Amino acid sequence: MKLKVFMFLIALSCGVSAFSQLSDLHYLPPLKQGSNNQAIQQQEVHLSTPETTPFTVNVYEGTNPAILASFTISNTTPAVHSLGNGDNNVTLVDNAHTGVVINDAGLRYVAPNGERFYVNYRGRSGSQGASLTSKGRAAMGTQFKWGGVPNLGTHVSKSNTVGIMATEDNTTVDVFGYDPNCVFRQGGNASAITADTYQITLNANESFVFEAYMGNTFSDAQSQGWIGTSIVSDKDIVISNGSLNYGRQANNTNRDAGIDQPVPENRIGKEYVFIRGNGNTNGWTEFPLIIATQNNTEIYVNGNTTPIATINNGEYFEIPSSNYSSNAVGANMYVTTNKDAYAYQCMGGSTAAYTQGLNFVAPVNCLLPDTMDNIPDIRNVAGITVTGGVTIVASSSTPDSNITVTDGNGTVALPAATPVTGSTLWKTFYVPNLNGNVTVNSSGPIAVGFIGFNGARGVAGYFSGFDTVPEVDLQVSGGGCLPSATVEVVDPNFDSYQWFENGSLIAGANGPTYTPTAAGDYFVRVIKGGCQYDSQPLTAYYCDPDVVIKKVADQNTVRHGDTVTFSITVESLGLDPVTNVVITDILPDGISLVNASVTKGSFTYPNWNVGTMTSGDLETLTLVTQVNLPDVNTQTATYTNTINNSQDQTDGNITVDDPSETVTVNFQTPTTVITNRRITIRVNRN
Template identity: 35%
Template structure:
């Protein structure tokens, strides 16, 4: 087993803040090697103000460190938090993987090694999460049980379903499945959970059979793929860990520039792996007009060292790869010219793009790899920038011998090389720039890209899965923004974030200014997942009663303001309540008020011939009526009432404590004979004068008012109108007042009076 000498190529995109991001994810891997392992996160930033970064595994905080410009930090990570060498830990959901979050953007790499091998995963930040990927690894040149392919998936949201397909039918996975018996794999992960797929390098079909496997998910994931361990030559030279974080398909491009590492062209270790994502993908090298290969979806092509062009400086070679459709490009590189030590690395390369930055600030501790013993690698910095630019490295202008060198097939770009670079790196250019390094120390080397992966603007969810609460975002360093909904510009939506108010298709058009034309992101569809029906409604109860609130079945979580976490809460009294319902990654707040039921009101009681009619309003019908609070009836009419005090009770459908009114049932005089004998000469209600709003009126058969009782006439009628006797006959009367209760219940007596006047 050869010791390692990897390559470190880094491509930056400060403008798009790809790997310089506030959040980073690392999916796990399966190791065929476990000997003197060391692994750590390396973090750096351009912020002069220190800020903390939190590190999680399996949704649990495992550490916090503080970084600032000029003060990068490393954090040792336990092996089992991201790597396993145990067969029983693959092909199942586990908690392996890392999530790293800071208050400000920062660069983050995961650097790891065994005694004889090592590699770097460079996080692509939010640019590294998506829903569609194609797997890649170094084709195995020889067979051996210490070689493999490995592909890890880490979920960033709950209830993420992942489907893997498009691998060779003869592929044999290490759990016994084959491409024939299982042409697809499907598994579901929650946030922070991961799943590793792996196959042994001792099987011929596994040498290339999983390259181009399609990985699709219902929610954003991150993917780590490669070999742990790999051997890309057909000899025992070139073996190493070949591993990098993948990029979702929408981040890919069609043009790439590679600068050769330290290996010799004649050794044929350096080159590239091109993976197609669509049928009829034509691959062109340098300035060729005839494709070197035409690939269908998932197929790959290996570019050899001979395709590099000597750009006029000994040891400086570059190459252009272009296609008519989006592709993955993984550069295969070497870090030494000594064939007996030479080993390889595979690193994803970002595409050229108008949105690349002019400054890369800063990558920390570029020449350090956590290793079982001290190493001092030599570092070669390779720079790619637009033609005519002035380039500075750590503030120093580059010499003529360091570049620029032309790129065959694209006169708009040039390349540079700078030897013996160490420490923290800042690259500045007056035009768009990317950069990379190759590093090694004898048998030991390392490599990985740092940035440039989100130069194609993509909409992502900043937080939330539901409306309201969801926030969409694109990178925050473009010159201008304009959001659109279903193809129509949204008035005032000109920031890098937008809060959608309804489901539909959202895009944002961004510009960099200058000659760089504005571009519009791919459509981001906001889909509101259907929620189970909520049963939570306002309720009314009696003042001394309690009730039960039910939020409805089917939700994954319940969080009441009472502290309860159940579907229902019981013995609830009057008050305001809310519950946060969780479902499919969405959280919605439902509210309910428990109010005291309003009492019915006895508005009026009509009395006639010992009959009472109780008139009620308010409350909740139907009403029940009683005169003793024991026997109840549906009818509001009571007959044959005796004279004297009588209380009427009413309750409504809530069956609360009844309301009541007490009424005096009086003896009504039905006839008067005003003849001066002091017997039935008058009809008088002066004894009711204390009643509120007392009214006593008499009408003839034609409705004419012949008497109006007042305090001045003592509510007494003597059969006269305007001091004259009226005719003998039958007259209609009304007698009314309001009882002194809260409702001012109106009491009304009506009936007929027989008047006999004698001349």
Template identity: 65%
Template sequence: MISAKKGLYLLFFLLFYCLGAKAQLSDLHYLPPLRQGQNNGAIQQQAVYLSTPETTAFTVNVYQGTQATPVATFSISNTTPAVYNLGNGNNDVTLVSDSNTGVVLTNSGLRFEAPGGNNFYVNYRGRSGSQAASLTSKGRVALGQNFKWGGVPNLGSHVSKSNTLGIMATEDNTTITLSGYDPDCEFRVGSNRAGITADTFTITLDQNESFVFETYIGTSPTLAHERGWIGASIVSDKDIAISNGSLNYGRQAGSSNRDAGIDQPVPENRLGKEYVFVRGNGNSNGWTEFPLIIATENNTQVFVNGSATPIATLNDGDFFEIPSSNYSSNSVGANMYVETSKDVYAYQCMAGSNQAYTQGLNFVAPVNCLLPDTMDNIPDIRDAAGININGGVTIIAATTTPDSNIVVTDGGGTVTLPASSAVAGTTDWKTFYLPNLSGDVSVQSTGPIAVGFFGFNGARGVAGYYSGFDTVPDINLQITGNSCLPGAVLEIASGESFDAYQWYGDGVLIPGATTSSYTATTPGDYYLRVTRGPCSYDSNSIAVYNCDPDIVLNKSVNNSSVQDGSNVTFTITVQNFWDDPVTNLVLTDILPDGLTFISATVTSGTFTNPNWNLGTLNPGQLETMTITAEARLTNIYLSSQTLTNTVTNTQDQTDLNITADDPTADVTVNMIAPTTVISNRRITIRVNKN
């Protein structure tokens, strides 16, 4: 879940089996390898499509793995796109076999480069007898050092169901760490589906080497493998490219229904806060029609269709499925508007029909008011990896652009533009849906546009989008003065100037903070919104912490007043606001008389009643524990009694409590009133017990 204030995320849908579109012009593209749960089970035939808006032909070289010599060379132009055909199934180039999973690879993955610096699109498409998928390359803007593993929960079971993450390095001695996944997640190494079981895993890759992770579901699904990988962090010390998703995945619990869905995301510094989703053709029950938001920072609020009340509040790595009922209707082409208080990843599950096995996946990319006004072109929109399909496009355009100024052409000439659809919650954008196009498709406008395409033929289809990650200014912040509080000054690293400035702390506007620099006073996440002309853009987020140890405890209870014998659940959070790691951290929660321990869950570390042993807590890291207990009156002569539950912390460092803790929660336990029954001149007192 846009980088710009006027950012927007655009989704396109597929019909039946979803394939993506070419999304980003660049002179360099990386396609890391991936893994399917069963050879040919998701993808058998596969090809890479190359196209460009440039009218003069230029050369594109294709490199495999670490090879310095091209494995293929193409000459492309606007009128002469190219197709690079690949070997079938697990060819160990784009899709890897068992022996190449969970190990460092030197001969897998592809790199496409125009030596003359010309820009072009790259789109991978693959299909099998019943499934299909596509991956949209984002070019140079796909390169970065901080990512989240994305996709949607993979429900049901089948030998081909699996989730995958592919990583490709751009420099030698690149260290990459995967963390933040469910501790019960297992990752394949060769034929061992559970070869990696550690809570974090670190690899080192040289330039153009790659590595593939797989969480296999198969016929033995677990909650961890269904969803525990979503939102995991991928952090490197040098630029990498990743691709992710599921080959295959299901959206119906207890069923073998399945399809394929993969895409290439961008790093966290390329994300944003404002989106428009365009609905596919899935069932109104919402199984296969919903956006999924992944937070990159704590306390991220998610708002839908202009509502002032968040539909969800997420912490770093958490995800939320926005119900399909928030679309403007259950019809194909309906839309939904989503805003978030902090930068997020946005994915969309969508379907080509009302069946539960026709879903696909798209990573939803940001657009903004500096988007180009031309998309030229989508080559042969009816071609889906060798299958002839019926195609169409979706368009998101600025409301300031007259409909008459948007011109769509395909192989048959100019296409009549339908009426636009308004987007609830924003006056900035409108959407269009044009089905049944053919040939090369282009869109010309006098204002910013983002264009998606789709197509279908029976049980196969194609979908994706065109957008402009590289059109938004790259506003990176730095800390000067002290590196921690007090005395930390935030400013734009490049020194670039803009027309106006507004600082935000933890997603909330800071009154009066309207200059190019800001002296932070409290720990948290900060970003800067800058304005140039009619457009506003958000910087990357930067964290500021205290120079001295500061461990913050908070406790809450789900019900502060209960009847005698009822269960209550306490939620305890701990966060490190010190700019160094806290070590040997232990939280102790001794329940008072009247509260009897039932169970506990923790997001990290181990719990042995009453101690939660966290070990090391890094700067900004937030962890959560829930404790369920039974509440009882300890004095039978009282009608009610308040029980106080307090959590405490110990660690190697001295906690200076710079930030106020809230470590206590009260529960009032109320006696269940006895009932009185008068019968045959006798008075019977019935004492109610649980």
């Protein structure tokens, strides 16, 4: 077995990381709206800082080395960078700049002397509004998932987008894992890019913008087939993503803008607290959405020990709003996963279904900062005034009296805290009706967001939480192959260790080193000074090919004529790619095929041609079938269906397959009915 390791460079500490949302460098990749000015027209970028001494921030556009604009800011004097309206081909691109490499779009904000500051993009049109908070250097990385929420209904302005911006020359970016039926714009053709994978080469500060345009034609692929798409590069990139516009009601033209900037996969976590916005009780605009970065990711809500869902790499789950502690603004929801996952939140600015906003949410941890200083001019969204309120996640060990909120009018009374069901570590607050520059201070860790609305415009922003996401550096020693290889913490200076395999605790694995015994995902939980955090995962693969197949039926005892759905999965646990993978499923005579769908490749009964699979690749074939007794005199029939796999390489069969499912069909006993002294036999087949 060889070990594939994702390396991390910052050791766990209790200080503030230099790689944070509060940063000396910020990137704003360009995005694409479905129709010019209908999602965003007026645009501004707000710059703020906790620094009391004024300093300079320079702005650069695309690859142009000349300074586009320069601002002097301090804690008491934030600045506003006004941008061109609509499709200005800097922050929002037109059709001609979509689906092609561009060098004159995207912005960089740089403090040449290293001072740290916040960058918050705000935009609006006649009826829509959006906010995006740059994550600074924390946004730079090589492995991302395209995020957002399903875009329902139709309208000419409805569109989904991701903007990618390179930080170094000769950066190769691979985009894959989206619905094969999802298509992307290139110039004037909204469906020009049809390939199942796409590769881009960018130089420093060049950009590429994808648009999955919906318009007035709804399809699941365009609505949501892009969610969870993998964006992987060989050098650091930054992405922004979301929908311009999106709707949350099927068969409706309701819409608003929702965008944010995520961090790479090595900066996310497993524990999240969500705070409800002003959305209606129907839940259309109030829900979290979780995107998996690893197979078999279990999602738990409010401390329940049974997962609400289990999803695989690139899949997502929308958690129903009924899991919030109440239907009132400020209610909370506690969500944990057994493996690192992305977390997005759809929030309502008001009870209207068309005032939603989108937040990329940071995981909670005991190293969160204790200050958010400040959110500038909280009610100003590119020239219009919105209601202004903040959400606060705070440590439950911090006295309420130690948490202060100030705005342009001074100190604001803090409402009573809402406890978090399922966790004794956190509590939440919602503070509405704020004005001017808003600061939150605490003696313990906090995470702060803001929401607001004006008429049909809803906005949301998450302003903290990535400042101190810690990392634990792991490496492989002992030759790199089992049984002699071990994984170890590079700087073993923590108070305690606990290793996990596929999210489950490994009993007795309590040292700084561990020897894996099987393919899987491994991480170590460390504690220092009472503060606990998990390392990012590393995945162990076998040297030899190991193709694992499994077949599961949604029901195993049925009646004649019933429908049975089979889920067939194939997973590659070998280090190297396997090619020409084919899964064969010959159904027995008593079971007939109704329809089939695949996550990769093509299906022509009885063969599923998967193609090439790389390490960790897990794909699914769904077969909808109908059972039919060939002989009406048969009381029961049992059918066992077995799948098999073939590929160019020899399958080592190291992991046990589960290729068979048995379905029992019951023929219901005929009913005897006396009618006019005649005996009528009524045969019930179902």
